[in-house]
Structure formats: structure tokens, C-alpha cells
Amino acid sequence: MGEMHAKPAERLRPRGQDDDGWFDALYPHLHRVACVAAPADVDPDDLVQDALVNYLQLDNPDTVRSPRAFLTTAIVNLASNERRSWSRRHSAMARLGPASQSPNQFPSDLADLFALPPRERAVLYLHHVDGLPYDEVAELVGCTAAAARKAAERGRSRLATTLAEEGNQ
Amino acid sequence: MTLEDRLERLADRTPPGNPADVLDAARIRAESRPASRSPRLLAAAAAVLAVLALAGGGLTLAGDDSDSVTVAGPDESQTGDELNGLWHVVSTVDDGERQPAEGTANLRFDGDRVQGDDGCGNKIETALDKGTIVVPSVRTDQGCESVPGAREADRLWALLGQPVELRDGELWLVADDGDGLVFALPDPTPTERASPVGDWELVSVSADGEVLDFSGANRDPWIGIGGDGTLTGTFPCNGFGGTVQVLDSTLDAEFFQELVGCEGSAGAAESALSRLLNSDPTWEIRDGALFLSAAGIDAELTKRPGPTDVVDAGSQWRPVAIDAFEVLDDTSLNLTLGYCTDDYRVRVDESDDTVTLTAEAAGPSGGYCLTLTTVELRRPLGNRAVVDAFTGETVDRRPTDAPAGAEGDTAVWNVDAADPPTPSATSVTALVTRLGCSGGETGEVLAPVVSADAERVVVTFSVESLPPEGEYECPGNPAVPYVVELDEPLGDRELVDGACLEGEAASTSHCSEGAVRWSPPA
Known part of the structure; x- marks a missing residue:
């Protein structure tokens, strides 16, 4: 129980990781997942940082088996929260008057990706781009393999119209 | 791609x-705000921990004081005593979005024992194992058609087998795909507790003990707290709208307000009220009045006797007035309705000289707001009048936002006969004349708006505005030369005066021979 008296700076470092190398190695993956999952108007690195704060504030970060999975799940969940709060703000604004601007400034071929829920985007990315099997994807985003597969299927079918149109060109 | x-x-x-x-x-950040995690982050963290803890066979509960997240390790499985009681379904969660529930499904937790009713008369009898409701071995099948909440009953059965989660005193059962149900315990105090839900008129507001005078305000300030979590109202000058969560003793409001300037004491009252609502104010109801306070600001409000809770929320359509319209493009009109609702419809009847609009709305008015909708016409509006069938009057036309550079007074132009354009020209000399009376001065010509397509180049000029005071005589205004630079040679495109296509010049003698100022040689 000597751990409890450790200085904060030491407490905030995973056991057995004396330097920050653990995070340097994780960051590129986390940043890309955040880019994929974050709503268009949210800075991906803000999500990475928020997830990291949650992790560092755990009473026992050491008990987290996989910081990579913890942080990835946290980023996807935070992105989902952002999306929900964006919808709430958006409907509140709609009641007030005309929309002054669209928060989505991305080209239309990414706009339909942005229409998918953050978790579906993350699953599609981890499976199709990072090439991870569904059981690994599931561990990263915090669900079962079946749910990850279902999320990917649902995402693909929502995009199907667009993809089919492009395939015909 | x-x-x-x-x-x-x-x-x-x-x-x-x-x-x-x-x-x-x-x-x-982690070190500087150890216990000030926002509930939103906390909920997310709880969800994350749930996943991780369950992977290790433990149970995760976010305490309903919103301040602690307890992770049970693999060896310390919890009994779930925190769950004891009869929980009623209050919301469904569809793809992560929360909706009000229709049904009466419930679950009763007693230690490891779980009993329930799916709302259709089918009893649930099972157990809680490590934070997860065990899928019952028996399911009766009372018909559930025509019962409100049949969908929720099915949902409930599908969710058995999922881990339960406590969030802010509510019990959440959510599947991995984001679909779920939210349950709440009945209010622990059986005596009816006063609620801040309703429309409240501002009686007084003070900041740091000093009473602020808002009598000069152009609106009567009020705050509407909807039972569905909506927040509407007006500050002394500006309307606002958003969402509000009524917590035990505080309000958690998130809103946007209009940004009309608000000066003097009304402005001070406005900024105090805005700050108050933004600071999670505590609420209290004494003698029928609502008291809000936070950040040194106190407000007293009285219940507004209003029709808002009387109006039947059913789908009875009633006619509503159309405040104004603007022309988006030739065939679409943007309408402003003077009634706040999410549920409205507009019928368009077109004739040769009139466009008649009939707007109807359903549901209660949500207080101050604007509803905007776009209608499509079968052919361009042209000079036809737009009439509101409800009021029988013509609808005000609101000027469409002018393109950049077009501020100023209308001007017409012609090509310079002494220097006519050629197909290879990339610049054209236009002679610009102020349309209105100005005592014989065209004044400074502003940069024109040029829009070009394959067939024509439309140039629309304006000239600097004159002071509105004073009467100007109309001796005719001189033409001022202005060289218009084109991005590419004119080619075989026509040159068109945009002022003759739409607006006040279109019906004048300047445009009587059409809008085309130059045509390429045949």
C-alpha cells in the first residue's frame, strides 16, 4: 500500500514505464482514431487529451490491462458524447432561427462518413484500414466482436448508396 | 475513391x-482538477470502465453522487444492493439518442434477485450475476400488440443478459449497438415535490445584492423549463433556447441566445440572467415563486398563467400566420412562421398572379422562436404576389442577403458607345447611372457584382448610399464610366445588367428594353 503515498507525478505514470515512451508509441494510433471518430468541429487532439486525463485520473491506472484499449475506447465514447451534445445544440439553434453556418466544412465525399455514428467510423477504420480482425477491433472500442461486425456492416450499408454510385462511374 | x-x-x-x-x-489537467470531472466525461469514463471491468469479471457503478467511479476488481464481485428497489422505464435509447418511453415496463432488484414486468403482462423472474441480469429461462408471451410500449417490451427482453449500469441515479441497460432502456426509481418523497418545470416570469433580479432594473426592456423576460428538457425564454432583450436538466437542487442549462445589442440597465439585467443560467443555478420554490441563484446573482420568478400547458399536444392542425418570406432562388421561398413548433406544414397554391400559402402547425407553442421552412414553386415567382391564406394579406418580402459588394443604392448601366466591348475583351467600360433621385449626382460607383456562365456575363452595379435625410430633386443623373475587369475574354456571351433582372430597377424605363446590354456580333 506504499503506492498510496507516491508523489502525484509518479502516480500518474504506469507501473514499469519509467519514461514517456509508452505514450509516444501509442499516440499516432490514438490521433488517427480521434481524427476518424471526432465530429467535424471537434479537434481530434482534444479528445486524445480528454481520454488521457481520464486515464491519468484513475485511482489505479496500473490495473488497466491495455492502456491502448482503454484510451481508444475512451476516445470513441467521448466522440459519441460530443456528437450527442452537438445534436442538442443544433436542435436548440434550429428553434432560434436560421443556421448561420454548417459545422461540417468537409468535402461531400467525407460528409457521408461524418453522418455515421463515431463508433461505426472507428470500427470501419480499425478493420478496413488498420486491418485488425473484429475481435481486436472489439477490444479496442469496448464491445463484443459480434457488435463490432454488426457496426461495420451497418456503417457499410449506410454508405452503400454512395459507394455503389461511385463504383458505377 | x-x-x-x-x-x-x-x-x-x-x-x-x-x-x-x-x-x-x-x-x-489530471492533477489540477482531481474531483471536478464533468458529469459528461464521468459518464464516458464510467462506460469505459464498465467495459474494462467486465472484461475482468467485475462490476462498475458510477455512484449517483456523480463524483465517484468504483471499479470492482475481479475478486470483489458486488451484490448490487445499490440497485435495490422497483425501477420503472423512463426512456429508450436508440443508437445512443435518448427518447421518452411510452410503456410501463419495470424491474425490481432485491439483492441478487430480479423480478419484473415487460409492460405487457409478461413476468420476468431471474437473477443478477456480477452486475449482469441473467437471461431468464422462461418467457411467457402475452400478446403485446396495441399496447403502448410494445417495442420497449421486446427491447427489454433483448437487453436481458446485458450489464446494468447506474448513471446519475438512473439505471441503464444498453446493448453494444447503442440501443437500450433507462429506468428510474419513483421519487423517494411521495409528497408531491414542487417542480421548476413550467413558464416563469421574471419578478426581480439582483447581482451582489443590488436590484437590477429591467423595466426599460422591450420584452417581458421569462424562462420556460419544459418537462421534456427544453429551455426557452427571453432575457430583457434577447430570446434564448436550449436544453435544461432539472437536478435535485440545481439546473444544468445549455443554451444559445440571440445577440441583439442590449444597453443600459436592461443590458445589466440581461447579462446577469445569462450568467445565472450558465452557472448551474440552485433552484427553490417558496410560496409558489421560483428562486434561482448562482454566482452572486438572485432571481425571483412567478408562474406564468399561460396557454402553453393547456394546448393539446396532439396532432390538431391549426392555421398560423406567415411573418415574412425571402426569395432563395427563382423558385424557392424561405418562410418565417410566427409560431414556434417543430411540426408544421405549408400548402402552396399558384396562379398567374398570386402565390397563396397556407401554413398550419400542430402541437403547443414553445414560446419565442422562429420557424423557418422552404417551399418550392412550380415556376419562378416573378412579379406574383405572395398571399397568406390565413390572414388574407400579402406577406412581407424580406430582402435576400445581398452579395458582397452590393451594398449601396441601385444603379443601372449601359455600354460606352464610344468604346464598345469586343469578344476578345477582358475589360468592359460601363457607364453607370444612379437609379434614384439624388439632385443630379450619381456619386461614387461601388465595385460591381459580376457573375458569369457559358451564355452571359451579368454585371450588377450599385452606388454609394445617400444620407436618408433630405429630399433630392430628379434632374437625371450623369453616367459615370467604370471599367469592369473580366476573368476571361467575353467571347460570345451576352452582357447583362443585373439590376434589370430583379429589384427596383426592373420595372423602370431603364430596363424596358430588356436587361441585355451587349450581344456578340452574329
């Missing part, structure tokens, strides 16, 4: 930062 390519592009949409900076910033 393939799906993979697009996902790659998405993943690269912002360049990565320096990991050491991100980590340092997070460390500083």
Missing part, C-alpha cells in the same frame, strides 16, 4: 501534434 481511401483521408485530416505536449497537458 474507395471506402479505405476515404477513411485514410479522414484519419489524416489534422496533422498529429507532439505526443510529449499532449501528455504534459493531460498531466497538468
Whole structure:
């Protein structure tokens, strides 16, 4: 129980990781997942940082088996929260008057990706781009393999119209 | 582009930062606000922990004081005593979005024992095992058609087998796909507790003990707290709208307000009220009045006797007035309705000289707001009148936002006969004349708006505005030469005066021979 008296700076470092190398190695993956999952108007690195704060504030970060999975799940969940709060703000604004601007400034071929829920985007990315099997994807985003597969299927079918149109060109 | 390519592009949409900076910033934040996690982050963290803890066979509960997250390790399985009681379904969660529930499904927890009713008369009899409701071995099948909440009953059966989660005193059962149900315990105090839900008129507001005078306000300030979590109202000058969560003793409001300037004491009252609502004010009801306070600001409000809770929320359509319209393009009109609702419809009847609009709305009025909708016409509006069938009057036309550079007074132009354009020209000399009376002066010509397509180049001029005071005589205004630079040679396109296409000049003698100022030689 000597751990409890450790200085904060030491407490905030995973056991057995004396330097920050653990995070340097994780960051590129986390940043890309955040880019994929974050709503268009949210800075991906803000999500990475928020997830990291949650992790560092755990009473026992050491008990987290996989910081990579913890942080990835946290980023996807935070992105989902952002999306929900964006919808709430958006409907509140709609009641007030005309929309002054669209928060989505991305080209239309990414706009339909942005229409998918953050978790579906993350699953599609981890499976199709990072090439991870569904059981690994599931561990990263915090669900079962079946749910990850279902999320990917649902995402693909929502995009199907667009993809089919492009395939015909 | 393939799906993979697009996902790659998405993943690269912002360049990565320096990991050491991100980590340092997070460390500083983690150390500086140990217990001030926002409920939103906390909920997310709880969800994350649930996943991790369950992977290790434990149970995760976010305490309903919103301040603690307890993770039970694999060896300390919890009994779930925190869950004891009869929980009623209050919301459904569809793809992560929360909706009000219709049904009467319930679950009763007593230690490890779980009993319930799906709302259709089918009893649930099972157990709680490590935070997860065991899928019952028996399911009766009372018909549930025509019972409100049949969908929720099915949902409930499908969710058995999922872990239960306590969030802010509510019990959540959510599947991995984001669909779920939210349950709440009945209010622990059986005596009816006063609620801040309703419309409240401002009686007084004070900041740091000093009473602020809002009598000069152009609106009567009020705050509407909807039972469905909506927030509407007006400050002394500006309307606002958003969402509000009524907590035990505080309000958690998130809103946007209009930004009309608000000066003097009304402005001080406005900023105090805005600050008050933004600071999670405590609420209290004494003698029928609502008292809000936070950040040194206190407000007293009285219940507004209003029709808002009387109006039947059913789908009875009633006619509503159309405040104004603007022309978006030739065939679409943007309408402003003077009634706040999400549920409205507009019928369009067109004749040769009139466009008749009939607007109807359903549901209660949500207080101050504007409803905007776009209607499509079968052919361009032209000079036809727009009539509101409800009021029988013509609807005000609101000027469409003018393109950049077009501020100023209308002007017409012609080509300079002494220097006519040629197909190879990339500049054209226009002779610009102020349309209105100005005592014989055209004044400074402003940069024109030029829009070009394959067939024509439309140039619309304006001239500097004159002071509105004073009467101007109309001796005819001189033409002022102005050289218009084109992006590419004129070619075989027509030159058109945009002022003759739409607006006040279109019906004048300047445009009587059409809008075309120059045509390419045949």
C-alpha cells in the first residue's frame, strides 16, 4: 500500500514505464482514431487529451490491462458524447432561427462518413484500414466482436448508396 | 475513391501534434482538477470502465453522487444492493439518442434477485450475476400488440443478459449497438415535490445584492423549463433556447441566445440572467415563486398563467400566420412562421398572379422562436404576389442577403458607345447611372457584382448610399464610366445588367428594353 503515498507525478505514470515512451508509441494510433471518430468541429487532439486525463485520473491506472484499449475506447465514447451534445445544440439553434453556418466544412465525399455514428467510423477504420480482425477491433472500442461486425456492416450499408454510385462511374 | 481511401483521408485530416505536449497537458489537467470531472466525461469514463471491468469479471457503478467511479476488481464481485428497489422505464435509447418511453415496463432488484414486468403482462423472474441480469429461462408471451410500449417490451427482453449500469441515479441497460432502456426509481418523497418545470416570469433580479432594473426592456423576460428538457425564454432583450436538466437542487442549462445589442440597465439585467443560467443555478420554490441563484446573482420568478400547458399536444392542425418570406432562388421561398413548433406544414397554391400559402402547425407553442421552412414553386415567382391564406394579406418580402459588394443604392448601366466591348475583351467600360433621385449626382460607383456562365456575363452595379435625410430633386443623373475587369475574354456571351433582372430597377424605363446590354456580333 506504499503506492498510496507516491508523489502525484509518479502516480500518474504506469507501473514499469519509467519514461514517456509508452505514450509516444501509442499516440499516432490514438490521433488517427480521434481524427476518424471526432465530429467535424471537434479537434481530434482534444479528445486524445480528454481520454488521457481520464486515464491519468484513475485511482489505479496500473490495473488497466491495455492502456491502448482503454484510451481508444475512451476516445470513441467521448466522440459519441460530443456528437450527442452537438445534436442538442443544433436542435436548440434550429428553434432560434436560421443556421448561420454548417459545422461540417468537409468535402461531400467525407460528409457521408461524418453522418455515421463515431463508433461505426472507428470500427470501419480499425478493420478496413488498420486491418485488425473484429475481435481486436472489439477490444479496442469496448464491445463484443459480434457488435463490432454488426457496426461495420451497418456503417457499410449506410454508405452503400454512395459507394455503389461511385463504383458505377 | 474507395471506402479505405476515404477513411485514410479522414484519419489524416489534422496533422498529429507532439505526443510529449499532449501528455504534459493531460498531466497538468489530471492533477489540477482531481474531483471536478464533468458529469459528461464521468459518464464516458464510467462506460469505459464498465467495459474494462467486465472484461475482468467485475462490476462498475458510477455512484449517483456523480463524483465517484468504483471499479470492482475481479475478486470483489458486488451484490448490487445499490440497485435495490422497483425501477420503472423512463426512456429508450436508440443508437445512443435518448427518447421518452411510452410503456410501463419495470424491474425490481432485491439483492441478487430480479423480478419484473415487460409492460405487457409478461413476468420476468431471474437473477443478477456480477452486475449482469441473467437471461431468464422462461418467457411467457402475452400478446403485446396495441399496447403502448410494445417495442420497449421486446427491447427489454433483448437487453436481458446485458450489464446494468447506474448513471446519475438512473439505471441503464444498453446493448453494444447503442440501443437500450433507462429506468428510474419513483421519487423517494411521495409528497408531491414542487417542480421548476413550467413558464416563469421574471419578478426581480439582483447581482451582489443590488436590484437590477429591467423595466426599460422591450420584452417581458421569462424562462420556460419544459418537462421534456427544453429551455426557452427571453432575457430583457434577447430570446434564448436550449436544453435544461432539472437536478435535485440545481439546473444544468445549455443554451444559445440571440445577440441583439442590449444597453443600459436592461443590458445589466440581461447579462446577469445569462450568467445565472450558465452557472448551474440552485433552484427553490417558496410560496409558489421560483428562486434561482448562482454566482452572486438572485432571481425571483412567478408562474406564468399561460396557454402553453393547456394546448393539446396532439396532432390538431391549426392555421398560423406567415411573418415574412425571402426569395432563395427563382423558385424557392424561405418562410418565417410566427409560431414556434417543430411540426408544421405549408400548402402552396399558384396562379398567374398570386402565390397563396397556407401554413398550419400542430402541437403547443414553445414560446419565442422562429420557424423557418422552404417551399418550392412550380415556376419562378416573378412579379406574383405572395398571399397568406390565413390572414388574407400579402406577406412581407424580406430582402435576400445581398452579395458582397452590393451594398449601396441601385444603379443601372449601359455600354460606352464610344468604346464598345469586343469578344476578345477582358475589360468592359460601363457607364453607370444612379437609379434614384439624388439632385443630379450619381456619386461614387461601388465595385460591381459580376457573375458569369457559358451564355452571359451579368454585371450588377450599385452606388454609394445617400444620407436618408433630405429630399433630392430628379434632374437625371450623369453616367459615370467604370471599367469592369473580366476573368476571361467575353467571347460570345451576352452582357447583362443585373439590376434589370430583379429589384427596383426592373420595372423602370431603364430596363424596358430588356436587361441585355451587349450581344456578340452574329
